Amino acid sequence: MNVPEKLINFRVYNNGADLVGSADVTLPKLNAMTQTVKGAGIAGEIDSPVLGHYSSTEVEINFRTIDKDSITLASPKGHHLDIRGAQQVYDSSTGEYVVKKLKLVVRGVPKTDDLGKLDVGATTDTKLTLECDYIKLTIDGKTEIELDKYNYIANIGGVDYLADVRDALGLN
Template sequence: MNQVPEKLINFRVYEDGVDLLGIADVELPSIEAMTETVKGAGIAGEVESPVLGHFGSMTCTINWRTIVRPIVHLVEPRAHNLDFRGALQVYNTATGEYRVQAVRVSVRALPKKTQLGKLDVGANADASNEFEVVYLNVTIDGRKLVEIDKYNYICFINGTDYLRRVRQALGLS
């Protein structure tokens, strides 16, 4: 069964279950491992070795068409629980049929930067909220693929919790 994911049909953004309207697009976090250079005897050169389950700063940005109330609400200096829910279009090459695949990206995010944009007659404001992401969960068709929780030592990728033994070693579980 050859499935070809083609495109995002549409998406919605929610904070604590409330639909946030007026959004143009969302820039999702990049996941970049924290690394340390390892060199010395027994190594022919240098290796950028990842720190198991640890990642650099992750940010996400919500871009708005116009200046709306949620922009100011999302400046409140507290954690915001945001859900980005989308419908992906997937083509089955064997049957020639399309199906819809649910994608959900959930973040717990702290406000970092707010751009109120610009005022221009007949144009978008291009306002934005940028956040520091401290929790990330990616689910496709109900299957959890990624869960990173920086404050609770969770790094779950493709069915494996890479920080489980670290939590045990630290007496956290």
């Protein structure tokens, strides 16, 4: 049995360049867009998700100090981030640790740029938030999530929930 334990470490790349200044990353939340459904035959209200559509999705990058990397990402244009990690998994049948590759690709534009604070002997806690229009999560080479808002792709666990929508809209 494989027991996922922890993230060993990760690196962040912006258009192929390593962001060595990054301290941590807050990954996007996938909140489905909803519409309240009520009426005859329903005992109350239901917030019904809109198939394959998600509210604002953000990735947040926290820097220890204000540096070139944090300023580069603040430029008002699209950025392509490649976040690569190594996850530690314990294989209980062999008693050994296994490393699983984690890769998250996000594409987005800056939404907020918090320069942080200045305090003697402390980090600035500089924070940048990108609004993501594209997210792709791969684990050990297998795509688990791919959301592409502009191209009507909502692939979760190998099922593209917007394939029929693209077909209905004449996009295939």
